[in-house]
Amino acid sequence: MRRVGLTGGIGSGKSTVAKILQTCGATVLDADHIARMCTQAGGAAIPDIRHHFGETFVSADGAMDRDRMRTHVFANPQAKQLLESIIHPRVHEELERLLQTSPADCVVFDVPLLVESDRWRPQLDTVLVVDCEHETQIARVMARNGWPRQQVESVIAQQSPRAKRLASADGVLWNDGIDLPALQALVLGMTRRLGL
Numbered sequence: 001m002r003r004v005g006l007t008g009g010i011g012s013g014k015s016t017v018a019k020i021l022q023t024c025g026a027t028v029l030d031a032d033h034i035a036r037m038c039t040q041a042g043g044a045a046i047p048d049i050r051h052h053f054g055e056t057f058v059s060a061d062g063a064m065d066r067d068r069m070r071t072h073v074f075a076n077p078q079a080k081q082l083l084e085s086i087i088h089p090r091v092h093e094e095l096e097r098l099l100q101t102s103p104a105d106c107v108v109f110d111v112p113l114l115v116e117s118d119r120w121r122p123q124l125d126t127v128l129v130v131d132c133e134h135e136t137q138i139a140r141v142m143a144r145n146g147w148p149r150q151q152v153e154s155v156i157a158q159q160s161p162r163a164k165r166l167a168s169a170d171g172v173l174w175n176d177g178i179d180l181p182a183l184q185a186l187v188l189g190m191t192r193r194l195g196l
């Protein structure tokens, strides 16, 4: 089975590219989605979140309070590390489980923090990086999430620099100044070039 990693900074367009790949028939495993599942009400990470962060980080419905947690961890690297130490092993466990049950010849791992951790690269045959200007990331996330600029900046500041991400790429999708049909054409061209 061929393992393809798909990564990029916040707002670069990873999920959009993942959707295009999916419509082309690719099997995509989404780390953000799994992380969200385990922090929903009754999710596997909730008891540890309650224990380490306290009841105030769990909403009345039993899910992690994402707004509170986001503000806390992106202003506090130690807290971010603690949250990651709770969630990441569960994400890896679930990805492994999904992989075992996948009959596909080629699986795409949509992983925002692929270059932030050393464990990913050796497990992948090919890495695709979605990239765009810093200002484009900010504008997209402000528009999509309704966040103030400062909040987007605080997330970008906690992610790897673009140069590090680009250094691990086998293919780069420059998702800037193009509309969605053009991005689709770019993705198709890349999949053909890499024989995906």
Ligand SMILES: CC(C)(COP(=O)(O)OP(=O)(O)OC[C@H]1O[C@@H](n2cnc3c(N)ncnc32)[C@H](O)[C@@H]1O)[C@@H](O)C(=O)NCCC(=O)NCCS
Pocket (backbone or CB within 6 Å): 009, 010, 011, 031, 032, 035, 036, 039, 066, 069, 070, 073, 080, 083, 084, 087, 088, 091, 111, 112, 113, 155, 158, 159
């Ligand atoms: C901090 C949290 C609560 C913010 O929730 P929110 O709903 O705003 O964001 P969401 O989960 O949809 O992630 C959106 C994007 O934020 C960025 N991001 C998320 N977690 C992190 C992190 N630990 N470090 C850097 N960037 C991150 C990524 O670009 C991601 O694609 C949440 O992202 C979280 O629980 N993060 C820890 C788990 C994690 O590392 N997830 C990333 C992939 S496994």
Ligand SMILES: Nc1ncnc2c1ncn2[C@@H]1O[C@H](COP(=O)(O)OP(=O)(O)OP(=O)(O)O)[C@@H](O)[C@H]1O
Pocket (backbone or CB within 6 Å): 008, 009, 010, 011, 012, 013, 014, 015, 016, 017, 032, 112, 140, 141, 144, 175, 176, 178, 179, 180, 183
């Ligand atoms: N080429 C494009 N043209 C127009 N809008 C785009 C383009 N690429 C992405 N977008 C929009 O930008 C926003 C961010 O894209 P997307 O959600 O795919 O990014 P992401 O990298 O997955 O973000 P995150 O890291 O937050 O999960 C979305 O609203 C998406 O529709």
